[in-house]
Amino acid sequence: MSVVALIGAQWGDEGKGHLVDLLASKARLVIRYGGGNNAGHTVVNHLGTFKLHLIPSGIFDPATVNVIGSGVVVSPEALLTEIQGLEDRGVNTSKLFVSERAHVVMPYHVMLDKLQEEARGEGKIGTTGRGIGPAYADKMSRSGIRMADLLHEETLLNRLRGVLEEKNRLLTKLYGVKPLSLHDTYLRYLDFGHKLADHIADTHPIILRALEKDLPILLEGAQGSLLDVDHGTYPYVTSSPPGAAGACQGAGIGPTRIDSVIGVYKAYTTRVGEGPFPTEIDGPDADALRQIGTPWAEVGTTTGRLRRVGWFDAVMARYAAQVNGIDTLAITKLDVLDGVQTIKICTAYKLHETTLEFPPATTAVLEQVEPVYEEMPGWMTPTTAVRRFQDLPDNAQAYVARICQLVGARLGIISVGPDRDQTIMAAEVF
Numbered sequence: 036m037s038v039v040a041l042i043g044a045q046w047g048d049e050g051k052g053h054l055v056d057l058l059a060s061k062a063r064l065v066i067r068y069g070g071g072n073n074a075g076h077t078v079v080n081h082l083g084t085f086k087l088h089l090i091p092s093g094i095f096d097p098a099t100v101n102v103i104g105s106g107v108v109v110s111p112e113a114l115l116t117e118i119q120g121l122e123d124r125g126v127n128t129s130k131l132f133v134s135e136r137a138h139v140v141m142p143y144h145v146m147l148d149k150l151q152e153e154a155r156g157e158g159k160i161g162t163t164g165r166g167i168g169p170a171y172a173d174k175m176s177r178s179g180i181r182m183a184d185l186l187h188e189e190t191l192l193n194r195l196r197g198v199l200e201e202k203n204r205l206l207t208k209l210y211g212v213k214p215l216s217l218h219d220t221y222l223r224y225l226d227f228g229h230k231l232a233d234h235i236a237d238t239h240p241i242i243l244r245a246l247e248k249d250l251p252i253l254l255e256g257a258q259g260s261l262l263d264v265d266h267g268t269y270p271y272v273t274s275s276p277p278g279a280a281g282a283c284q285g286a287g288i289g290p291t292r293i294d295s296v297i298g299v300y301k302a303y304t305t306r307v308g309e310g311p312f313p314t315e316i317d318g319p320d321a322d323a324l325r326q327i328g329t330p331w332a333e334v335g336t337t338t339g340r341l342r343r344v345g346w347f348d349a350v351m352a353r354y355a356a357q358v359n360g361i362d363t364l365a366i367t368k369l370d371v372l373d374g375v376q377t378i379k380i381c382t383a384y385k386l387h388e389t390t391l392e393f394p395p396a397t398t399a400v401l402e403q404v405e406p407v408y409e410e411m412p413g414w415m416t417p418t419t420a421v422r423r424f425q426d427l428p429d430n431a432q433a434y435v436a437r438i439c440q441l442v443g444a445r446l447g448i449i450s451v452g453p454d455r456d457q458t459i460m461a462a463e464v465f
């Protein structure tokens with residue numbers, strides 16, 4: 036198999052970074068295809084612990100080319116900080132390329148994201164405040180600025196002049212805050228362009244050559260399918276398509292070229308930000324799932340917010356597999372369940388007297404459903420040192436098998452700890 040999309044299949048933070056870092060040694064090209072620095076991908080390997088927001092998690096493999104694709108919205112400031120942070124720790128970033136077609140997250144996007152959230156009051160989405168929604172909105176309304184524009188003085192000035200006039204009216208008249216200076220913004224972004232010039236490229240030929248040579252390509256998802264602007268829990272979603280279709284669009288690779296879609300699922304469920312979460316729990320079981328006091332406690336990588344936790348939701352999980360054509364499962368953080376006596380899996384929803392097979396579209400309805408749970412005995416044994424499926428405790432094997440059965444895809448990978456080697460390969464991925 037040469038083109039594999041690895042996508043988040045819940046509400047994000049499934050452990051995508053961990054697995055991309057692991058698989059990067061097999062891939063020759065890793066492409067981040069969507070989202071922006073709302074993402075936070077944690078990698079733990081021989082070089083240390085890293086939190087990546089824009090740079091693909093394949094960056095630690097010296098032989099792998101890493102591309103930030105056209106579908107990503109890029110904060111040049113965040114990208115420069117991330118490049119510098121990696122270089123300071125001895126990680127070579129010379130094989131990192133950013134598509135010149137990728138849109139730029141501008142300062143007014145960040146301001147508007149925060150102001151809009153404030154204005155939503157009780158109905159806030161709980162965004163990461165990184166300007167992602169406003170940046171994608173501008174892209175779609177054709178008033179975006181792209182990475183290539185940062186390299187052309189005249190284009191940048193002209194685009195910015197037109198856009199800033201409207202944004203400043205919005206900022207001052209609607210929100211009553213100070214306008215942005217055209218002069219300062221222009222010079223600042225031109226400078227970002229100069230600093231990033233070696234990385235900004237037409238990434239199409241890079242990707243095309245890899246496809247022509249049949250080199251293994253890994254498409255790295257950000258966010259998760261339940262945050263998908265079309266298929267997620269709208270309006271409590273992000274502003275991009277994080278799934279398999281988004282991988283094609285954001286990387287510029289046709290759907291006929293994708294050989295496999297790996298859906299990454301935590302062995303339970305988490306969510307940061309607002310929005311419905313049918314299997315959410317509180318109390319002692321929730322504390323166990325949050326793993327408070329461990330380095331992998333359920334705290335958001337980007338915002339430091341405590342993640343909401345709950346049992347594995349097979350209704351949502353199956354739906355994510357269906358809309359993305361997931362054929363292979365990666366089940367992460369199985370070790371977190373090591374000390375849980377009885378594990379619950381939600382197999383269906385009840386809405387009054389009706390049993391639902393699929394998640395309802397409307398938040399108000401989704402908030403009313405009652406999860407139907409199946410209980411499975413825990414294994415009460417550490418799994419962090421296990422490296423082969425057959426060495427897992429029987430109850431853990433049964434739990435994993437039940438998830439695969441409910442979701443309807445084959446097992447590919449299990450992870451039992453945050454380290455690169457804390458993984459069990461159950462099937463060939465490339």
Ligand code: GDP
Nearest residue numbers: 048049050051052076077331368450451452453
């Ligand atoms: P991503 O956004 O999907 O890349 O995931 P995040 O990095 O935001 O969150 C996943 C968290 O779980 C990080 O702190 C990882 O280091 C950690 N992690 C990943 N896989 C495992 C695992 O199998 N077990 C445990 N205990 N932690 C893991």
Ligand code: IMO
Nearest residue numbers: 047048073074075161162163257258273307308
């Ligand atoms: P990774 O790639 C978890 C959530 C936010 C909020 C909603 C909208 O690390 O899995 P946005 O800033 O995108 O407008 O916020 O989406 N969100 C994530 N949650 N992991 C992520 O990325 C997320 N990216 C966005 O918390 O609920």
Ligand code: MG
Nearest residue numbers: 048075076336
């Ligand atoms: Mg994350």
